[in-house]
Every structure is written in structure tokens, then in C-alpha cells.
Amino acid sequence: MKSVIISIGDEVLIGQVVNTNAAWLGKELVAMGFPAGRIVTIPDNEKEILKEFRSAYKNYDIIAVTGGLGPTHDDITVKTVAKFFKSKYVLNEKVLKHVKNIFARRKIQMPAANIGQALVPDIAKVLENKTGTAPGLLIDKAGKVFCVMPGVPYEMKYISRTGFFPYLQKKFSSKKRNVIKQQTLHTIGIGESMLAEKLGDINKIVRKGNGYEVKLAFLPSNYEVRLRVTVSAVSEFIADKLLKETTGLIKTKAGNFIYSDSESSIEKTVGSLLKKKKLTISCAESCTGGLLTSKLTDISGSSGYVMDAIVGYANEAKQRLLGVKKETLKKYGAVSELTAIEMAEGIRKRSKTDIGLSTTGIAGPTGARPGKPVGLVWIGYSDKKISFAKKYIFTKDRLRNKDIMAKMALEVVRRQLTIDNYQ
Numbered sequence: 001m002k003s004v005i006i007s008i009g010d011e012v013l014i015g016q017v018v019n020t021n022a023a024w025l026g027k028e029l030v031a032m033g034f035p036a037g038r039i040v041t042i043p044d045n046e047k048e049i050l051k052e053f054r055s056a057y058k059n060y061d062i063i064a065v066t067g068g069l070g071p072t073h074d075d076i077t078v079k080t081v082a083k084f085f086k087s088k089y090v091l092n093e094k095v096l097k098h099v100k101n102i103f104a105r106r107k108i109q110m111p112a113a114n115i116g117q118a119l120v121p122d123i124a125k126v127l128e129n130k131t132g133t134a135p136g137l138l139i140d141k142a143g144k145v146f147c148v149m150p151g152v153p154y155e156m157k158y159i160s161r162t163g164f165f166p167y168l169q170k171k172f173s174s175k176k177r178n179v180i181k182q183q184t185l186h187t188i189g190i191g192e193s194m195l196a197e198k199l200g201d202i203n204k205i206v207r208k209g210n211g212y213e214v215k216l217a218f219l220p221s222n223y224e225v226r227l228r229v230t231v232s233a234v235s236e237f238i239a240d241k242l243l244k245e246t247t248g249l250i251k252t253k254a255g256n257f258i259y260s261d262s263e264s265s266i267e268k269t270v271g272s273l274l275k276k277k278k279l280t281i282s283c284a285e286s287c288t289g290g291l292l293t294s295k296l297t298d299i300s301g302s303s304g305y306v307m308d309a310i311v312g313y314a315n316e317a318k319q320r321l322l323g324v325k326k327e328t329l330k331k332y333g334a335v336s337e338l339t340a341i342e343m344a345e346g347i348r349k350r351s352k353t354d355i356g357l358s359t360t361g362i363a364g365p366t367g368a369r370p371g372k373p374v375g376l377v378w379i380g381y382s383d384k385k386i387s388f389a390k391k392y393i394f395t396k397d398r399l400r401n402k403d404i405m406a407k408m409a410l411e412v413v414r415r416q417l418t419i420d421n422y423q
Helices: 020-031 046-059 077-084 093-105 112-118 153-171 192-199 236-257 266-277 291-297 315-322 326-332 337-351 398-418
Strands: 003-008 036-042 062-066 089-091 119-121 125-127 136-141 144-149 179-188 207-209 212-220 224-233 258-260 281-285 306-311 355-361 376-382 387-393
Touching: 003 020, 003 046, 020 036, 020 062, 020 153, 020 179, 036 046, 046 062, 046 077, 062 153, 077 119, 077 136, 077 144, 093 112, 112 119, 119 136, 125 153, 136 153, 144 153, 179 236, 179 398, 192 212, 192 224, 192 236, 212 236, 224 236, 236 258, 258 266, 266 291, 266 398, 281 291, 281 337, 291 306, 291 398, 306 315, 306 337, 315 326, 315 337, 326 337, 337 355, 337 376, 337 387, 355 398, 376 398, 387 398
Parallel strands: 003 036, 003 062, 062 144, 281 306, 281 355
Antiparallel strands: 089 119, 125 136, 136 144, 179 224, 179 258, 207 212, 212 224, 355 376, 376 387
């Protein structure tokens, strides 16, 4: 059973709205064993919509459509669905009552245009939408399931979970289909090509046999690479076995570059380590301007291990607030190994935490000088036993650099807490 996801809306095509609906639907459908063979975005244009409907209906078993169910003139999806199925409009009294109640609760007079949202093709099963005015529409014809939902993400998710997905599971419960399992391994501090080299012969990971298939996708982002393993097999037992074997092999090859085998961010991973080891941390930031601390405190419960932070941007602030020696700054400069160490030690002692973490670098695009290019950062680490700093050189883009520098500072902490003799 294969599915197709069709997103309708000019606002998605021009980049005004990010298409999170397609990503969410794709992930959910593959988890149920209905992988998307195609995801397409089309404009609010009847000719284009009909063309895509014809193609989808011919080639796929499940067609998931989002967008264009609003009450305004440019919302033409329902009208086009009716035309495609040669279906008549009928007024659904239950939907109309629901729409009226929404406006009544808000004490707003309902515009006449909203009545149109209760007009549905007579061929369609109405899927209740308790989160908005437009219902979902489900059409089951010739063994194919065609579902139309609003483009508003929380409305689409509600209708999917309460109507669309349960219908699919019930309809295709007797159909024999492969079990699909996925797991994502998160790496940091290594590029895509170097990671591929570490994994070695890819055919030992990506393989296909009688009733099963193992796939691997490299998903690079800002100095991170996610490795998504997808297994398709005739039974859950075989799928679980293959997934465990494959991820185990990758872990052996990629080793310490993997920081998570779940959907855990680097900040969440580090937070869990600090919490487990009952350690506290404080941050001294220069080039990251508070972003490092922001990432740490994005995690609920971080007040249990994040104690303090100082953005010591100017040299005077580094001296006054963090105890960096004037001689160090004069001799080595603000962006140097010793300055990073003194910042980390200074914040740790000042805040009385187990760990002090610091960043000092040249985020760019200006500020470079001989021997100190844009993207250079020194990350300092200090605890009661050891203090050290690590040097990295990243990109020429300021905002990318700040993000990478903050994440790599967290990676320094992770490695120090999990790997012997890391420094």
C-alpha cells in the first residue's frame, strides 16, 4: 500500500508558509505501513488540482490532501473534489451546527461565507473537526482512500488522528503488508563524507533480501548528520531484529560521534547526563551571546542543573566578571586557548558549579585577523579536576557559526562526561 501527499496552496509554493503538514503526514503514514511514494505541492488552481488528482488516483492507494478548505474565494479544494468525483453538493446539518456554535461561543456573527463549509460532496464521509470550522472529507472508491483535510496543522492532525488514520487501519487490517520500522542516529562534529567513510562498505548496511529491505539516509544539517535507518520486513520480529543489528553496526563504526539514538537534541542529551550525574553547570559566553545558555534552558527541568550564565562580550567584562587576566588578553587576545580556559574557570568558581563552560571566537563576517579567521572558536571546559580548551574553525556565516559554536560547546561537555581522556 502506497500513499501520496498533496499540499494545496499558493502560500506554500511561494514560501510564505512552511509545509510542516507533509513532513508530519509522511512520518505518520510510514509508521503505519503506508509509505508516501510522492509528496507534491500545487497552487490553488482548479486545472492543476484536477491534473494531480487524476495522477494520484491512478498510481496510489491512499491520497492525503491538505489545504484550501477555508471560506474565502481562493479556497477551491472542496469544489474541485466534487468536480473530480462528479458529485453533488449537500448541506451537512451537523457541520453547519458546529460552525454556528463556534461563532456563537465567540459572540461573533457568523459570516455567510462560512455556510459554504457545511456544503460537502454527497460521495464523501464527513470527518469531524472539533478544532476548527472545516470538516475533513473521506472518499472510499474503487479500493482507494481519498482524504481531504484543512491546511491548518493542528486541525489536520486532529482529523488524521481521530478519523483518517483509524479508517485506514480498519480498512487495511486484513491486507498483508510489510512492517516498517525506523530509527535515527544523531551525530555531531563530523561531515557527511567523513561519516560515510567511517561506515565503510555501505552494502553491509543497506541490503535487500527475500521479504525485507534495509535503507540508510544521510540527513546533514548545521554541523550535524542524522542517520535514518528504515527497515521493511514481513514481520515485526524480523523488522526489530534487522533494525537492532543495523543500528548496532553503525554505532560500532561511527562511535563517539553519535550523541543520540532517539529524537533527542544535543542540549537534551547533555541535560540528561547532567541530571543523571547530579552535576551543575554555568556558562561564560562571548561569541555565542547567550545562545549556549538559551539552548540549555530550552529543556524543561533545566533549572535543576543550569545555575548561572554571563555574556562577557567586551574584554573589560571578561576581566571584571569572569576574572580573565589582563595579561592574558594582552598577550594572547580574547580569542585564545588561555582566555577560554580562564573564562570557564572564572564562571565555575564564581557560580560554585561543578562545570564551567565558555565560548570565545570570531562569529563574522568581520573581525578576522592574521592567524584568527572568521569561524574560529575556542571552547573552554573546567571542572574540579581539569581545565582545557578546544579549537574549532567553522563557516563564514555569523548566525550559522553561533549555532554551531553553541552546539559544539555542549558536545564538549557530553564527551567529557562520557569518554575517558577526551581532552
